[in-house]
Amino acid sequence: MEKYWKSIFYSELCSRECGDYLISASGRIKVLSQLFSYNYPNPNTHHSPTSLRMSLFLACSLLFSLGTSAQTAPASSDHMPGFAYDLKVKTPLGTEWQNPTQVALNKERPHAWFFSFANEQEALKVLPEASSFYQSLNGEWSFHWVGNPEERPVDFYKTNYNVSGWDKVQVPMNWNIVGIQKDGTQKYGMPIYSNQRVIFQHEVAVGDWKKGVMREPNKDWLTYKNRNEVGSYRRIFTIPQNWDGREVYLNFDGVDSFFYLYINGKYVGFSKNSRNLASFDVSPYLVKGENVIAVEVYRHNDGSFLESQDMFRLPGIFRNVGLVAKPKVQVRDVVAIPDFDANLVNASLDIKASLSNLSKKNLKGLRVRYRLFEKELYGENTTPVAGVNVVTAPVEVRKGGEATAAVKLQAGALVKKWSAEAPWRYVLVGELLDAKDQVLETFSTIVGFRKIEIKNTAAQDDEFGKAGRYYYLNGKPIKMKGVNRHETNPERGHAITREQMEKEVMLMKRGNINHVRNSHYSNDPYWYYLADKYGIYLEDECNIESHQYYYGKESLSHVPEFRDHHVARNLEMVHATVNHPSVCIWSLGNEAGPGDNFVDAYKAIKAFDTSRPVQYERNNDIVDMGSNQYPSIGLTEYIAQGTDKGIKYPFHISEYAHSMGNAVGNLVDYWNIIESNNFIMGGAIWDWVDQAMYNYTPDGTRYWAYGGDFGDKPNDGMFCMNGVMRPDLTPKGQYFEVKKVYQNVDVRGVKPEEGVIEIFNKNYFTDLSGYDIRWSLYADGQPVAELTNQPLSSTRLTLGARERKNYQLNFKGYQFDPSKEYFLKVQFLQAEKKPWAEKGYVQMEEQIAVKPAAAQPAMASVAKGRVAAPVVEGNLLRVKGQGYELTFDKNTGGLYAATYNGATVIEPGHGPRLDAFRARTDNDNWMDAKWPKLGLHNLKHKTTAFAQNITKEGNLQLIFTVESQAPYGGVDHYSNRDREKDEVYKIVDDKSKPFGPNDFKFTTHQIYTIYADGSVELESAISSNMPKAKLPRLGYAFEMPKEYRHFTYYGRGPVNNYADRKTGQFIERHEGVVGEQDIMLPKPQSMGNREEVRWCALTNDAGQGVAFVADSTMSASALPWSHLQLMGAAHPYQLPTSDGTYVHLDTKVAGLGGNSCGQGGPLSQDCVFGNAYRFGFIMRPVTNDNLNTAVKVKPAGQQPISVTRSTVGEVSLNSPETNRTVLYTINGGKAQVYKAPFNLRDGGTIKAWFKDNAKLSVEQTFAKIEDVPLSVVFVSSQEAGSYDADLMVDEDTDTFWHTMYSVTVAQFPHWVDFDASAVKTMKGFVYVPRQEGNNGLIKDYEVYVSEDGKNWGQPVAKGSFPNSRADQRVMFAQPVKARYIRFKALNSLNGQDYAAAAEFRLLAE
Secondary structure: OHHHHHHHHHHHHHHOOOOOOOOOHHHHHHHHHHHOOOOOOOOOOOOOHHHHOHHHHHHHHHHHHHHHHHHOOOOOOOOOOOEEOOOOOOOOOOOHHHOOOOOEEOOOOOOOOOEEEOOHHHHOOOOHHHOOOEEEOOEEEEEEEEOOHHHOOOOOOOOOOOOOOOEEEEEOOOHHHHOEOOOOOEOOOOOEEEOOOOOOOOOOOOOHHHHOOOOOOOOOOHHHHOOOOEEEEEEEEEOOHHHOOOEEEEEEOOEEOEEEEEEOOEEEEEEOOOOOOEEEEOHHHOOOOEEEEEEEEEOOOHHHHHEOOOEEEOOEEOOOEEEEEEOOEEEEEEEEEEEEOOOOOOEEEEEEEEEEEOOOOOEEEEEEEEEEEEEOOOOOOEEEOOOOOOEEEEEEEOOOOEEEEEEEEEEEOOOOEEOOOOEOOEEEEEEEEOOOOOEEEEEEEEEOEOOEEEEEEOHHHOOOOOOEEEEEEOOEOOOEEEEEEOOOEOOOEOOOOHHHHHHHHHHHHHOOOOEEEEOOOOOOHHHHHHHHHHOOEEEEEOOOEOHHHOOOOOOHHHOHHHHHHHHHHHHHHHHHHOOOOOEEEEEOOOOOOOOHHHHHHHHHHHHHOOOOOEEOOOOHHHOOOEEEEOOOHHHHHHHHOOOOOOOOOOEEEEEEOOOOOOOOOOHHHHHHHHOOOOOEEEEEEOOOEOOOEEEEOOOOOEEEEOOOOOOOOOOOHHHHOOOOEOOOOOEOHHHHHHHHHOOOEEEEEEEHHHOEEEEEEOOOOOOOOOEEEEEEEEEOOEEOHHHOOEEOOOOOOOOOOOOEEEEEOOOOOOOOOOOOOEEEEEEEEEOOOEOOEOOOOEEEEEEEEEEOOOOOOEHHHHOOOOOOOOEEEOOEEEEEEOOEEEEEEOOOOEEEEEEEOOEEEEOOOOOOEEEOOOOOOHHHHHOOOHHHHHOHHHOEEEEEEEEEEEOOOOOEEEEEEEEEEOOEEEEEOOOOOOOOOOOOOOEEEEEEEEOOOOOOOEEEEEEEEEOOOOOEEEEEEEEEOOOOOEEOEEEEEEEEOOOOOEEEEEEEEOOOOEOOEOOOOEEEEEEEEOOOOOOOOOOOOOOOOEEEEEEEEEEOOOOEEEEEEEEEEEEEEEEOOOHHHHHOOOOHHHOOOOOOEEEEEEEEEOOOOEHHHOOEOOOHHHOEEOOOEEEEEEEEEEEOOOHHHHOOOEOOOOOOOEEEEOOOOEEEEEOOOOOOOEEEEEOOOOOEEOOOOEEOOOOEEEEEEEOOEEEEEEEEEEOOOOEEOOEEEEEOOOEOOOEOHHHHHOOOOOOOEEOOOOOOOOOOOEEEEEEEEEEEEEEEEEEEOOOOOOOOOEOEEEEEEEOOOOOOOOOOEEEEOOOOOOOEEEEEEEEEEEEEEEEEEOOEOOOOOOOEEOEEEEEEO
């Protein structure tokens, strides 16, 4: 086979018209040696024609590229690696898009984003459309699409080719998106969302890239049919007459991904980098009158291996196309770097202009003259900077040559500094003059005066008193409060408009975001203009992400053939945006390996620009500063200590707080750490906006589509929807948390009841005089009329940057009502209109607790009278009174139905029942297997004990013990990887494994107290038989008729919030409409929760309904769908028509955490464990007229005795009424007075009651405990902080121990020593393998025991585990007495040096 291809190559080489390709003998030898190293495809295997000849063409083009690179490259010191120049190339080989050593042909070297203008007045406007020498080619083009290169119209570029039958499209565009029809069909291929994988198939193997982009993928992948889509574009343009004699350049701001360019039927060149300017000098090809431009765009090329960003992969000409005219003698590039003296007072500007002489004369006496103009803050009005002298740089340049004119402009103290807080911009206008002082060219660029430094700081010079290496901007260690940002629009794909960019910046400024990481590519040039103008600190990132090969030896960062790609792309980025003051960090790329290609890229950047640091999160060793992605809260705390010499500082968290779905838990915890030191300079949330695209159902319903919805494979499902904003740039709940956490003030109560507060200005440069600071006092969640919207002071607050001060508020003698709860709200309103906000917009705010409420009247005192005895109807108990009828179910132990004033508020069978389930959020993947396995979605409730009692006040007590258990568990097999259309989270019950008495269950002792006015108080003591289990929530769920849709509550809001995402929501009285008050996400999931709710009410349009008053505070939500309905819908349009109002009242709801990527699940304090809880609430009939008084009550009902057992078998009996005596029996034996916990390891039935009221008894049965609780005393290896050995004894099979892999890989054997706390008779053990993933599954093992933890002797058991995820139960040959047990892994099932275990349990007497 190899001989076959070599012979074909030789004949191909000999038959080619080599013409001007000057190749040395050594060059031929070099390329031929590369040729013979390639893997050749089998000629007997079916391939497309292009694929069959790939190796041949690749070798040929490698050979020819040596000649093109050396032939006519510009005489310049900034030659771009891989850029070739030869105007004599008349036709492409057709293989350039599969040769990584060829980066571009005849593409202009990169330069700063600046333009030529006819005069100074045009130049002051800076933007290209202001220039007489710019012509946009956006608009209507003729377009033709094919799925494979061999199907393309080969001769389309010829001027006589008829394109009249082609489609008309608007450029910029992505053809996949433009082709989506209103019935969901696709005209031009399909959008594909992929996170890591390239969409034309690959293997993680060294040299895999050599197989190219035309390989055969899986048959269900789009690229099996459409191997490499080609879009052919044509249009006509005319050159203005006043451009005669000028060089004309054709600029493409963005083409995804490879294209050939033709003008008037002649081949011009090609480009591969999709996200940086591709500019071509088309002057030699132009004619007077109409000109024809033809562009042939390929979806894939070898550069696509470097462009595997986590996004929809969308081909096409997606950014602006335009023509630029410049004189023959021109300023090709201008670089203006600001600087300050050591005192940061006197500013200067180092200016270097690169001149090109394309004329036929040597020119002397040229000068470049500069003037400086100031832009108004946030505006476009421009005035000369008085006192800054005009500076001139003389230069001469030979014909066909280049020269540099350098000069320093001294601005002294006459200019204002640029920062995100006050982004003062200046326009540098340059004029190129000849020896006769004739202006040859006028040009301009935006500059900003700011200085960036990384410097070592002594402890006495640091705000926090810590010595360290810190990042400084204008002498201050700023904080970057950021987001990652993709360019995306659900209607236009990646072809975003200027109007959208402006909207995005306004939303960021409104949300206190001051930093954007341009992930993971250079952005549209206008984005940088806006960031300069409005103040956004940018991390400009190179268009490289090759994480499909991961970061080992397979990474392209090690491949010499891709070296030029890496270096050139970085230089293209840096050259383009070097003058923008907003660019404060360079980034070499993202997730692309650590190799030498990046070392070379770093060196190339530093050779060009040293005014900014370089960052690269995959290899901190080779750059100027440290960074990583998704550190846990614990790791962030560790980094912030600044003591680990292995961490490079300053440190920037390039991605964190993964905002997938309902997300961004713990943001305030991150920032409490970040703002406590200067080691960490900030971070960027992943990411800014959901990347969903519009799609349509066959009937024309439009919806937000994500991976798989277009039939696209490969795909990564919902993983593209990680935004703080929804796809249409409307906010998700997390936006409001970001706004609050990122705000630049801190307000705290010093003596809040006396009106003394402290304000801390977190800004680094500006005072607070731009804000109208107002405060309001709230009583029971509503503003106190006479103390609302009060000014903090009579004048603007001039509190300086980083200053704090106490302020006295004037409460005007207000007398606090002891029955009410008081809060203070301090707001910072924009004092004047800003581009992003009207005057009066609340930019920042804080709430301060002032005074808690005194005890409210007890229910027994406000609802006096006797309640009639219940009427028994089978298993139902009916309780009737004036204006109410309540029905209870003795079988399930709950309220069955309720009617108030003739209106049904709870329909039969829909009353409150214990519930611990929520629709899985995208961040709930830390427990996505466990929760269905526990059967939380399918709890059935069974009364195990019942009693009733009439209190001396005449109230009815119904006393239940209820066991809540699912009949079986389930599994959720959903995966984002290669999701099918409409595939969604779905729990499938496993009926083959019915639950028994030892499977997960709750036992609840609950007492209903019914009052004479129909109010119902529920008091419960809830526990489970797995106290370490982590649950999504715990409380009561019920349904009300859907007409009860008005939701009023006193708690945190108005936006939904959770235990770890509530900082931005204040405790006030809020009102909303069920189904309208919450933010629907592209994928429905758990939503609508409100924290710290004192009470809530649901009423109908007439204002009648029910209020629910918590015994302290609760979590509450009211939705038009159940959580199973939410979970089962892939898109909002698939949700069923609402059949009721679904209410949740919970003692606790789990936080959101950030486990959808890296951060981890909720912190321990935000988890809901399966241990013991007390929870109660009162249900009362209300109207709008009596709501305020109806909720001002406290519980008076009896609280049940709580019966719980610890993991070691200790039983506790608890009651909040500590002055009452509790009696109990074990298995019906003699009654005893409870004084302290007692052992019940062998199991049994406990009955407990109050000595003074035997009717208030509870009863609970416990099974025998066979395994012994263990603690870890030693581990040979563990991945600390993530997969500790302690996870083997946490009773959670979804967490696991894993040996170290991040720093080093320890070799077998691996072992863990456990302590049983006392000598036990050990009978055996249970090993539970990790439940997901293949690394670390243990094969051979040994088990040892010891009495002292030092002497272990011979193994008491050894053997091999099967390849199974099931529990592995091993009994010893005979029982042994010991206290310590060692579990040793000898090897793994897959042969790697990893060991892992989910659980290890000791079986003992």
